[in-house]
Amino acid sequence: MNALNSRLTIDSEQAFDTDGVLARHIKGYSARTVQKQMASAVCSAINGTSNLVVEAGTGVGKTYAYLIPALLSGKQIIVSTGSKNLQEQLFYKDLPALLDMLVLAPKLALLKGRSNYLCQLLLEQQLVACESHEPKVLDDLLRINQWSGQTVDGDLGGLNSVSENSDALRLIASQREKCTGNKCAHYAACFTRKARVRAMDAKIIVVNHHLFFADRILKETGFAELLPDSDVVIFDEAHLLPDIAVTYFGQQISTRSLDNVLQQIIAVYQTELRDSAQIELLAARSINQLNRWHQQLFDTDETDWRLLMGNRDIASASWAMIEELKSLEVLLFAHLGRSETLDECIERLVTLSNKLSVFFQCENNQAAYSIDYGYRYLTLSIAPINVAKECEKLFDAQTSWIFTSATLQINRDLSLFTKGLGIDKSKQIILASPFDYRANALLCVPRHLSKVSNHEAAVKQLIDVSVMAINAAKGRTFILFTSHRMMNAVAARLQSRVNYPLLVQGQGSKQSLMKKFRQLGNAVLLGTGAFWEGVDVRGKRLSCVIIDKLPFVSPSDTLYRARAESVSRDGRDPFTMLSLPQAVISLNQGVGRLIRDEKDKGVLILCDNRIVNREYGQAFLNSLPPMSRTRDMDKVVNFLEQIK
Template sequence: MNIRLTQDVQQVFAPDGSLSRHIKGYSCRVQQQTMATRVSETLQKGDNLVVEAGTGVGKTYAYLVPALLSGKQVIVSTGSKNLQEQLFFKDLPALLNILGIRPKVALLKGRSNYLCQYLMEKQLSGVEVNDGKILDDLLRIDQWASQTVDGDIGSLYAVPENSPAIPLVVSSKESCIGKACDHYEACFTRKARAKALDAKIIVVNHHLFFADRILKETGFAELLPDSDVVIFDEAHLLPDIAVTYFGQQLSIKSLIRLLERFNELYRTQMADSPQIGAMTARCHTQLLHWQGLLFATEERDWRRLIGDKALMEASWALVSELTAYRTMLLGYLGRNEAFDDGVEKIDGLLSKLTVFIQCDNPDSAYSIDYGYQHLTLRISPIKVAKECQSLFSPDVSWIFTSATLQINRDLSLFTKAMGLEKANTSILDSPFDYRRQSLFCVPRHLASVTSQERAARQLVEVAVKAINAAKGRTFMLFTSHRMLNLVAVMLQGRIDYPLLVQGQAGKQTLLKKYRQLGNAVLLGTGAFWEGVDVRGKLLSCVIIDKLPFVSPDDNLYKARADGVQREGKDPFMTLSLPQAVIALNQGVGRLIRDEKDRGVLILCDNRIVNRPYGQAFINSLPPMHRTRDLDSAVHFLQTID
């Protein structure tokens, strides 16, 4: 045990320490020092730690410095690609230079972030793509592929980030043929993972971490090493992400791809077995027909569909057809390695499809996601605490941090959701002077409206006054795409500032344009509520349409609510309210990002002041000066220059 670690870390953060000497304008923050000390002690003792660190604490350096000085192998997991890349390309290089050390560091993303050379070659050599725009994008990707070093799609700028061509050529577990691939040695995914296994600090994201852990639990190949320490930043996202990985999901596209693979093997290597070709074509047709029936309903909750007799007959007919297909394929095992691999995969996919259609677990939600041309089937458990416990090995130090974890100054909701029975906890408030720097306004005379159009008109009247006073420089955050679109139309012609609307371009493109313009108004939903850092007077006003309660029609929420009711508890107080408190805190966190920032938060939902549960929101928000007078908010905005 490195008993000097805490002393060394404290020296780095001291007024005359390494950070102060190397960073211009560095200010020694008590909260940052406290967090760094607690992380150091956790690493020394092998304990677990849960810490909420408010905006401005500097939590990234507070955990990276102890991690780097400990000499241990550390996995740092983030909830967003933005933070993942900031850590690897900005924060880690800066700290390594300041500390004068050179441990190996690696950035590892999930499969779908890397180009697959096998799929790229297959797309260009085949005749499957008839869309001219997609083919043009594929050619651009191929040109980039000849220049890229790591195959990271994040550095691909030649095509739009939502191009339908990208899913056709990124790596996937279903399409991977391993060592049988001609590109195995050059494989970007394999090389990234090999580099990670040899590193001291490995930066990943939560999705990859859980996918890797669950693979290990089932005995498959390890992707990440068994590190000494795991640090989760943006830890508030973990409970919902864990639900995804402890449940089951089936992409219909992966099943279609597998059928296409069998068809290709039949045409190129097994033409003497016409039964394979015939049954593959029949399964492919029936699968597309079944998927089409679901697209016609657009119903997300599978439980609402199981009473549809025609749909269920088609569902079980598909299972029967695929079962007969698998039985037929078993008769050809041993003739071809790629074929044998495909048979193993179709067995797993068929099992998932059957379990989904059966829909017989009352403790899970069964949902359908409608994507581009294909859908995804999901089974989500309503609780994951026990499953998480099985992953948190006692010989590893587990550290969880975020700016938003507590409800009413209590972290137990998070620790219980994650199954953390033994963990030290700490809440470190932001060092910012919120009462001086900010104003929180819930305007008076907001009508309680049931019509979205009337609510939108009311919101626009408030927004126009605030936007003009702020000279643009405003985020409007919405809880629904419908309200966003209504307000976007109504704002046209009402303000003289550039209007940027989510959907016009990718998130990063919109943010870049917002910063460049200097006086823009950005309208966004969930993607812009967190992980966005705009400092200074560029963002002077944040307007939120209403408290972000989850829709009562959300099928995972409904399944969880049923489970809570069976325990004799109130679903609203147990589930809906805590989730909304954390979500609101994330949105509010966009406003004040620096000790020199000033700004106004306007919430157009008077439930926060006239409903008893409103106090839970207020207690969890930063201590901003509060007002009901919109004119006071307008005046405050006019003083920001």
């Protein structure tokens, strides 16, 4: 161990001692060996000994285990999280608390993606065009304008006078496509630019995974990046990285973007180039073809583009749209230089039509081509089925890389995660939770469960089990679902069966539902994927978590299907290699909602007997915390009634 690493390790480990800085400042602090072990490993990684992958079970205290070495190192460090909630918790709560304890004052920066910041130029343009807006949108724009004179950072997350679903927000949020750079009259005051300047000058920069990947990929293509090349990058909630990497190493095309540019071309004709009626005619023809194509796809609701291109009518309509767009391009190039706005539109139109052509051809056998259906528009995605090679280049040797999460291992093995990101040469550590799960948590798979494929029977048995548990727990329950269909079916019937407040996903934002759950103290929350992770309810307000079934990915999922075909070609089993590992990690995330503190007690009920009567069930059980187990609901009721 070199002297630099030795000093950092000693100073960091002392902070976690029974007489260390944390013990002096945190009431009821108790030293945890696993937390000190993680901090020591982080110190080695920061000083470049090797990259680090560490699964830290609930209660290890991983946040302080990486923040304290990061702060004491004096290096420039990016901390990337999987959610804005954790991002803001680190910046506004954890880091300030630690700086006070450690008596340090490095510069910190919180950096979000462009769309989180107000663009003063766009706001000005929208206010000038006020007559074109609906009264509600105009009212919100005026509220935003008032706020813009008071905000320090322009972070729209701090805007409380306008609903987070307001149509006004997308009109004034910063956009790379509409940024005029140093030509802008607001350049000196630009919130996005100032956020980047703060990040460049900061020692600790807190971002989220989406921003990190977007920034690195943009950097590869030569665009101005937001983030500096730091000494160290720490990924918290690292289990999310493989799916996020697929998104950013792939390609997305929004048909909303295409519709917007076509509408803008018509607006240029109407305001600047009235002598060129062909512009409006061909742009309108392209819009009509886009609308017809939209309708054909919405009628099918199929997500796999390769299957759709087998439909002769859809294939014909797709290439007809490309022809219309190319005809429009030829016409617009004849007007190049006549309008600055039109020149920008031409550039965007060419980019979008070329991307569409690539999507329609679907020539890459190592990628999945899929369609995501929105309210009116579509998102077309090309997703690589393996991103390990791309990630290997991204996670370069000049930077120290640290990956941590509470859920990374399958059967006590981290290789699925590390191989998927091309980081299998990293140091790998699994640190178990210090909590006494055997005494404080009970896992129940009720007897006599119907097959999960029988929807009506599954709904009935889930409701019967839930009623027993909810009444015994006096509310204080999460019911987590693998589908909206099941959630809605249970919600509709559960209302008349229990006398506790029901909070159902979709009734409000995730944050507002969680706030209500905590305030009520006896509520029952029903949610799907969004509530399986990133939700922290400590103490007696959450005593029971019920999960409807094992969270296997749908076999019809386009990306899964493409990956499964690739695995099969290599002579391997897609279920063992893909479906099972993903389900294990997802289940662990849901289970992780139950015990958040060493004094917490609770019951996990899984209404899927495949975990006990199928051979693969052992992989789930081996990866879960060591809870006591039962199949007797009477024991569940008794356990819950003892939690006072």
